[in-house]
Amino acid sequence: MISFKKDMQDYSICMELYDNVENNRKTYKDYKIVVRINAVNKSERSALVLVYCDGTYIGNFSINECGGIRYKHRATIGIVFHQRYTGLGIGSFALNWIIELAKELKYSQLELEVFANNKRAIRLYERLGFQKYGIFPEYAHYSDGCTDDVYWMMKKL
Numbered sequence: 001m002i003s004f005k006k007d008m009q010d011y012s013i014c015m016e017l018y019d020n021v022e023n024n025r026k027t028y029k030d031y032k033i034v035v036r037i038n039a040v041n042k043s044e045r046s047a048l049v050l051v052y053c054d055g056t057y058i059g060n061f062s063i064n065e066c067g068g069i070r071y072k073h074r075a076t077i078g079i080v081f082h083q084r085y086t087g088l089g090i091g092s093f094a095l096n097w098i099i100e101l102a103k104e105l106k107y108s109q110l111e112l113e114v115f116a117n118n119k120r121a122i123r124l125y126e127r128l129g130f131q132k133y134g135i136f137p138e139y140a141h142y143s144d145g146c147t148d149d150v151y152w153m154m155k156k157l
Contacts, residue, residue: 045105049097051081051090058085061094063102063110073108079121086120095128099157108157115140116149130155 045065051058059081066074077098081090102110114121116135130153139150 045075045107047101049094051094053085058082059090061098063098063105063107065107066111075102075105075107075110077102077110077112079112091121091124092128095124099128099155103157110155110157112153113139113150114153116151122151122153125153125155128155 046063048060048062050060059079061077061079063075063077065072066076077095079091079094079098099110110130112125112130113136114125116122122132132151133154134152136150136152138147140148142148
């Protein structure tokens, strides 16, 4: 059973999406955990959603405002799931949830960064309307000397 937990005052989008996914539940205990995590941010235009499967934490997704008066139209998003839970449609659900929430929060631009070798994620982002706008060469450096590039992708809402 997959369950989604979020910290937002308005649950309208979340509850609507719960109705569209089988076997979802929300518990007060998990809500308190998310409140503690989001207390650091203190933004009414950001959210962190923790995802559990049968009580086990499997990943999260988030939306965060870019800040500053000139950037209020922009939000960054992030999504990460344990490898065992990829390819099951959870990422698609999460991204659609974020896109709908972004519209409700009056963002007009969503941005993300993705490792260039993560072809599956890039296909998903492109299918949902994100486009590549730049590359960060050698973004990550590893102890074995290898590096990874990262794409900067954006979606206009």
